[in-house]
Amino acid sequence: MSARAIDIQLVASTExxxxxxxxLYGTPNVDDQPSPGTxxxxxxxxxxxxRDGQVCIVQLKSDTSKTVWLLxxxxxxxxAFDHQDSHGRSIRTLLESTNIKKIFYDVRNDADALYNNHDIDMKSVCDLQILELAYWRQSKWMRTIFLNGLYRAVTVYLSPxxxxxxxxxxxxxxxxxxEGGSYEVLAKRPLDPQLxxxxxxxxxxxxxxxxxxxTGLGSSGTNWNARVDTASEKRVNEAKLSYRVPDG
Known part of the structure; x- marks a missing residue:
């Protein structure tokens, strides 16, 4: 699905x-419970x-919605994180909820920025970079010592x-x-349509x-899934260390 085929909403107001x-919650329930399986x-x-930088945009999409929200x-x-609706729900409660699964690809810098700059203590995170590594390591005929970036993972598995x-x-x-650009462009408003x-x-x-x-994990998935969850949680919790853990 291309970005042009979906609804993109730039969120710049409390409304x-x-x-x-x-x-994102997919339900008006007041008990912080999302739609089942969200x-x-x-x-x-x-x-x-x-932790030493600046968050400019947070992109969020529910698997039950066609809308991508750019916070x-x-x-x-x-x-952006703390404004609550009439049910007491916010982006903070979503990111910190143990009942809502969040998927990232390489969560390390994201978690570091959210925890240290915005006091967001994320829960129930799955890091797909760890899952991709598990996919390779569980295969007897495939071995890797490298972590793949999102670009390679998308091109290899999804053929975009x-x-x-x-x-x-x-x-x-x-x-x-x-390539002659500057990360400062991410903080400029209005945001460039290409961005x-x-x-x-x-x-x-x-x-x-x-x-x-x-799906690729096959019958060995149960054991690997638990290991992926543990490794993902460890990555998120690295943000709480007094020093920043370098990527790699």
């Missing part, structure tokens, strides 16, 4: 925060994304259309210093990527 929360795909963009943290600040690569390249050209597409398209694919990898 839209409430609409975002309602869509999974939320999450990604972050920012400047030097870690404009640059404009909203802490309100040329449009996906075009949007990816256009976005990178705007913010990647190696809107860039931010939205990856989070759309995370649920499909997870399904592909879990």
């Amino acid at each position: 839209l925060i409430e609409s975002c929360v309602a869509d 999974t939320i795909a999450v990604d972050l963009e920012g400047i030097n994304l870690c 404009n943290v640059t404009a909203l600040g802490q309100t 259309p040329p449009e996906w690569r075009r949007v990816k390249d256009a976005g990178r050209a705007l913010f990647s210093p190696e 809107l597409q860039y931010c939205a398209q990856d989070v759309v694919l995370l649920a499909e990527l997870e399904a592909k990898l879990r």
Whole structure:
């Protein structure tokens, strides 16, 4: 699914925060319970994304919705996470809920930034980079000592259309210093339309990527799934250390 085929909502008001929360929870229940089996795909963009940097955008998508929500943290600040709807629900309660599964691809910098800069203590996180590593290691005929980035994982397992690569390249050209861009563009408003597409398209694919990898685990999946959950939690909790754990 391309970013152009979905509904992209840039959230820059408390009213839209409430609409975002309602869509992600998928139910008006007041007891912090989402629709059964709900999974939320999450990604972050920012400047030097870690405890020493700045979160600019948080991308969120429920597997039961066609809408990608781009939380404009640059404009909203802490309100983006803490504004509550009439049921007491917020982006914070969603990210910290043990009842709502969140999927990331390499959660380390995201968790580091959210915990140290916004006091978000995430729970029930699955890191698909760990799941992808498990997919390789459980196969007797496949071995790897490398962690793959999201770009490679998407191209290997999902065979995305040329449009996906075009949007990816256009976005990178705007913010990647190696390609003449600057990460500062992520904090500029209004956000460049090409960055809107860039931010939205990856989070759309995370649920499909997870399904592909879990299917590939086959009959050995139960044991590996537990190990993935443990390793994912460890990555999230590294944000609580007094020093930053480098990627790699």
